[in-house]
Amino acid sequence: MKRYVIAAFTALALGPGSASAMPCDGIDFDLRIAVQDALMGAEDPQISRLAGYLNESFYTDLTCRLSHQKDDAELKSLTGDPAALITASMDMTTQRNQSDALMLILMAMQATVVEE
Amino acid sequence: MTDLRNINTLESLRRSKTEFHNKLCRASLEPDPLLLKTLRSENVFVLSEFLFLLRAFDLVAQPAKLETYIEAHNTQLRDLIDKPEKRRLMGLEVPRLERGLFSPIQMHKAKANLLSATPGFDQADIQRLTILLFSPETGRRVIEALEQAGFIVRIETPYYSKIIQSRGTAEDCFADYLDDVRNTVGHDLATTGVQP
Numbered sequence: 001m002k003r004y005v006i007a008a009f010t011a012l013a014l015g016p017g018s019a020s021a022m023p024c025d026g027i028d029f030d031l032r033i034a035v036q037d038a039l040m041g042a043e044d045p046q047i048s049r050l051a052g053y054l055n056e057s058f059y060t061d062l063t064c065r066l067s068h069q070k071d072d073a074e075l076k077s078l079t080g081d082p083a084a085l086i087t088a089s090m091d092m093t094t095q096r097n098q099s100d101a102l103m104l105i106l107m108a109m110q111a112t113v114v115e116e
Numbered sequence: 117m118t119d120l121r122n123i124n125t126l127e128s129l130r131r132s133k134t135e136f137h138n139k140l141c142r143a144s145l146e147p148d149p150l151l152l153k154t155l156r157s158e159n160v161f162v163l164s165e166f167l168f169l170l171r172a173f174d175l176v177a178q179p180a181k182l183e184t185y186i187e188a189h190n191t192q193l194r195d196l197i198d199k200p201e202k203r204r205l206m207g208l209e210v211p212r213l214e215r216g217l218f219s220p221i222q223m224h225k226a227k228a229n230l231l232s233a234t235p236g237f238d239q240a241d242i243q244r245l246t247i248l249l250f251s252p253e254t255g256r257r258v259i260e261a262l263e264q265a266g267f268i269v270r271i272e273t274p275y276y277s278k279i280i281q282s283r284g285t286a287e288d289c290f291a292d293y294l295d296d297v298r299n300t301v302g303h304d305l306a307t308t309g310v311q312p
Binding site: 068069070071074097098100101102104105106107108109110111112113 | 158162165166169170173175181182184185187188189191192205206207245246248249251252253254257
């Protein structure tokens with residue numbers, strides 16, 4: 001778990017990410033506080049200890065990314081679950097390969113073609 | 117020689133993709149820089165590919181074909197739900213895949229939407245069909261960008277749904293992109309004297 005947490009934080013803190021491409025001038029400050037509180041107050045000491053080392057720009061960046069990729073229900077759920085928050089942050093640092101998905105979609109559409 | 121051929125092919129692919137985004141930006145009704153930035157994003161490229169495929173397979177006009185497609189889509193999602201290894205490789209989670217499944221009623225509505233006075237796809241159905249590509253929230257944002265650019269129209273219904281009608285711009289640009297790839301890659305191979 002520790003390696004997982006460190007990897008997530010490091011990737012978010014050091015990676016170029018996509019947040020710079022997002023309009024984050026007006027992030028939800030309450031959400032930013034909720035994200036920070038969730039990580040710093042995590043029962044898992046590995047999470048809360050590492051969370052204390054992170055600066056404000058880290059939480060702003062994470063909040064920006066979350067607000068662009070999650071709906072209200074997902075955000076509420078995440079801020080109540082620090083481990084899930086870490087998992088979500090990991091997902092955000094890695095762009096999924098959409099070619100796999102597009103191939104599946106193409107195959108599903110090809111099923112509609114009736115051979116004559 | 118092989119490297120040269122590969123470099124030429126790569127250059128053609130990159131140039132064609134850049135031109136795809138250039139065309140979308142030129143076709144945008146809004147010159148807003150943030151919108152143009154979004155139109156150059158990978159998610160817009162991917163949604164354009166999806167819209168192009170919908171049109172190419174004639175799924176926007178034939179309810180019976182749409183039903184077959186949705187059934188295949190559901191089968192794929194159930195398969196991924198049942199196979200954790202495959203699911204993890206694609207970076208997907210069960211709750212998200214479950215959100216992409218069509219119920220029998222939703223499938224019936226999707227077919228009926230094609231025959232309504234304002235034929236099209238419900239936005240929620242597009243979000244379900246692209247669940248392997250985007251989260252519903254990301255899907256909504258990409259759709260909104262295409263709407264802002266004037267490439268699609270969203271019609272609000274009395275039933276609190278939004279019917280999406282495409283004007284074909286994204287699909288045309290994607291078809292041009294494919295033409296461009298086919299033509300320029302072939303051309304590059306010919307000019308370098310290398311047999312494909």
